[in-house]
Amino acid sequence: MQKGRARFLYPASAAEQLQRALAQLDIAADVHVGDRIALVSVWTDLVVWTDGVIYLWWTGRTSPRTRRYVYTGYPVTRLEAVAQAVKHRYDALRAYRRPWSADGAPCGR
Numbered sequence: 001m002q003k004g005r006a007r008f009l010y011p012a013s014a015a016e017q018l019q020r021a022l023a024q025l026d027i028a029a030d031v032h033v034g035d036r037i038a039l040v041s042v043w044t045d046l047v048v049w050t051d052g053v054i055y056l057w058w059t060g061r062t063s064p065r066t067r068r069y070v071y072t073g074y075p076v077t078r079l080e081a082v083a084q085a086v087k088h089r090y091d092a093l094r095a096y097r098r099p100w101s102a103d104g105a106p107c108g109r
Helices: 011-024 076-096
Strands: 030-033 038-043 046-050 054-062 069-075
Touching: 011 030, 011 038, 011 046, 011 076, 038 076, 046 076, 054 076, 069 076
Parallel strands: none
Antiparallel strands: 030 038, 038 046, 046 054, 054 069
């Protein structure tokens, strides 16, 4: 690999690597592969997408100035950091939101 060039993985491979890294942290996730992009569905409001170069997801914040969603991202070369950052967001969401059943009733924890 040349210095200064981004590492490239196939999006499906990058998503599957993140899925395995999250599984090691006891976080279940589903991978969905599309055309030149793959998604890792972790929790409500936590979907990580990758093009094989970077991972991106919503931080849960909106910009006070533009009111647009604020996203964060990491290169695929920082898989452990990505998994830890996603875990941090996952833990925050789990503390805030409980999962819901099909009939709308809260599920037990």
